[in-house]
Amino acid sequence: xxxxxxxxxxxxxxxxxxxxxxxxxxxxxxxxxxxxxxxxxxxxxxxxxxxxxxxxxxxxxxxxxxxxxxxxxxxxxxxxxxxxxxxxxxxxxxxxxxxxxxxxxxxxxxxxxxxxxxxxxxxxxxxxxxxxxxxxxxxxxxxxxxxxxxxxxxxxxxxxxxxxxxxxxxxxxxxxxxxxxxxxxxxxxxxxxxxxxxxxxxxxxxxxxxxxxxxxxxxxxxxxxxxxxxxxxxxxxxxxxxxxxxxxxxxxxxxxxxxxxxxxxxxxxxxxxxxxxxxxxxxxxxxxxxxxxxxxxxxxxxxxxxxxxxxxxxxxxxxxxxxxxxxxxx
Amino acid sequence: xxxxxxxxxxxxxxxxxxxxxxxxxxxxxxxxxxxxxxxxxxxxxxxxxxxxxxxxxxxxxxxxxxxxxxxxxxxxxxxxxxxxxxxxxxxxxxxxxxxxxxxxxxxxxxxxxxxxxxxxxxxxxxxxxxxxxxxxxxxxxxxxxxxxxxxxxxxxxxxxxxxxxxxxxxxxxxxxxxxxxxxxxxxxxxxxxxxxxxxxxxxxxxxxxxxxxxxxxxxxxxxxxxxxxxxxxxxxxxxxxxxxxxxxxxxxxxxx
Numbered sequence: 001x002x003x004x005x006x007x008x009x010x011x012x013x014x015x016x017x018x019x020x021x022x023x024x025x026x027x028x029x030x031x032x033x034x035x036x037x038x039x040x041x042x043x044x045x046x047x048x049x050x051x052x053x054x055x056x057x058x059x060x061x062x063x064x065x066x067x068x069x070x071x072x073x074x075x076x077x078x079x080x081x082x083x084x085x086x087x088x089x090x091x092x093x094x095x096x097x098x099x100x101x102x103x104x105x106x107x108x109x110x111x112x113x114x115x116x117x118x119x120x121x122x123x124x125x126x127x128x129x130x131x132x133x134x135x136x137x138x139x140x141x142x143x144x145x146x147x148x149x150x151x152x153x154x155x156x157x158x159x160x161x162x163x164x165x166x167x168x169x170x171x172x173x174x175x176x177x178x179x180x181x182x183x184x185x186x187x188x189x190x191x192x193x194x195x196x197x198x199x200x201x202x203x204x205x206x207x208x209x210x211x212x213x214x215x216x217x218x219x220x221x222x223x224x225x226x227x228x229x230x231x232x233x234x235x236x237x238x239x240x241x242x243x244x245x246x247x248x249x250x251x252x253x254x255x256x257x258x259x260x261x262x263x264x265x266x267x268x269x270x271x272x273x274x275x276x277x278x279x280x281x282x283x284x285x286x287x288x289x290x291x292x293x294x295x296x297x298x299x300x301x302x303x304x305x306x307x308x309x310x311x312x313x314x315x316x317x318x319x320x321x322x323x324x325x326x327x328x329x330x
Numbered sequence: 331x332x333x334x335x336x337x338x339x340x341x342x343x344x345x346x347x348x349x350x351x352x353x354x355x356x357x358x359x360x361x362x363x364x365x366x367x368x369x370x371x372x373x374x375x376x377x378x379x380x381x382x383x384x385x386x387x388x389x390x391x392x393x394x395x396x397x398x399x400x401x402x403x404x405x406x407x408x409x410x411x412x413x414x415x416x417x418x419x420x421x422x423x424x425x426x427x428x429x430x431x432x433x434x435x436x437x438x439x440x441x442x443x444x445x446x447x448x449x450x451x452x453x454x455x456x457x458x459x460x461x462x463x464x465x466x467x468x469x470x471x472x473x474x475x476x477x478x479x480x481x482x483x484x485x486x487x488x489x490x491x492x493x494x495x496x497x498x499x500x501x502x503x504x505x506x507x508x509x510x511x512x513x514x515x516x517x518x519x520x521x522x523x524x525x526x527x528x529x530x531x532x533x534x535x536x537x538x539x540x541x542x543x544x545x546x547x548x549x550x551x552x553x554x555x556x557x558x559x560x561x562x563x564x565x566x567x568x569x570x571x572x573x574x575x576x577x578x579x580x581x582x583x584x585x586x
Contacts (some may be wrong), residue, residue: 039542040539040542042540067447067530068530070527070528074439077439077443078443078447083446083447084444117442170542171541171542174544175364175365175544178362178364179362179365193540195543195544198544199362199364199544265539266382266536266539266540266548267539267543271543276545
């Protein structure tokens, strides 16, 4: 072979080798996505941390960064602006956000029922909604519980003029309840109720679940940025499926899930486990088991949207097909 | 001589006395620890979680130091250019004032949306909270120069640059350091505000997270470390002032 021929064959070999190396490198590189949680790391976030720990996201071709958030609004904002591809907000807020034109879609429900409720002492109990009358209760200035309270009252015929409602900032609700400044407080089962229980070893603390008294809305679930969903449907399906797989596994492997989560927070593992166990009341429901994890229904979404329209100033109703899709859950 | 020792020991003794009183009060009044933990509980928590707390302290400290450096350099720069240009003074200065009037804690979430929840947003928060005292004090220092001295140097064919570097800046140094003393304290606050809004590590984040869990002992532990950090940094700025401009006569601030 002459010199020219040699150069041609060498360059061809080099080109081929580079292509092979480059494609294997690209194939090995996972797609980077971010999940922006609704709040700081809590036991109920375990499925996501477990999925990372077990490598299930990696298997699905994803490199997932899980970021603790600062509230449902923060989670929605981050997904809307594309700072994160996925979020984990309360679906009630999602309904309102979509009605306001925010470009997100719900793709999997985790918390099938609202974990909000009324927290009271056993010696001054609120065992049914009407027990609220004649008592004082601490409520939050905004957030899911603030909206659930009037909905809960209306559905159950509680005369709110007979209830002394005190607005406290989030950090003060449980302390004001524990020190007796109010008879009760609203809160989440794995948040305020759990904290109140722990700080009240001598007096028993009760939880009246709003989900048991007519509140049929969804709570937290996975949402995705619409643009990302359009351009990366495979990645969305991969993330949703891996997360749901992890949720299923978590139900029977709590300690493993908690161990994976505890690495990412200062909250002790025992506390995280208690939070997760309480949250599973809302995650692990007969409906979820029957329909399949993550699957959403028109009925529940209608109930979710109804509450937002009536009690949270959602301006217009949005067709449910614009709010959620089950196509990634299948 | 005895008077000097007494003066130095008094703040320490008073502080220790307050701590003892606090410990006794939480005991006698049986205050639950989620409301007000006792000093002993706080000390125990710091000891238990020392390694983790050290890590968080380091995270916050780096935000404070970098933010403070940006605030100081930026503040001095802004003061210098607005002092030398009427145009800049009339355009930039009002904007700086507005940046102080709008509460940074309200702007912080916006910064996170624009820059993402990373260092840029956090350092911008620290900068916004800490730069203004440096600007104001540096400006005051630059303008407080003896104009006769400036005229003399100008008359001797001194250039504007020479006047600036040999007369105005050295003259302004005491004021600049005053601004920096205020700014270092604000930098700590700024770092905490930034972490409240967008961080997953640091003492500010820890306070936010612990408060959510009603772990008031941990809140106080983090606050204690912040206070220690703040005091040490303040003293360091004071020390660097004494080293840089020992000739500046300043009234002693309570022997600090």
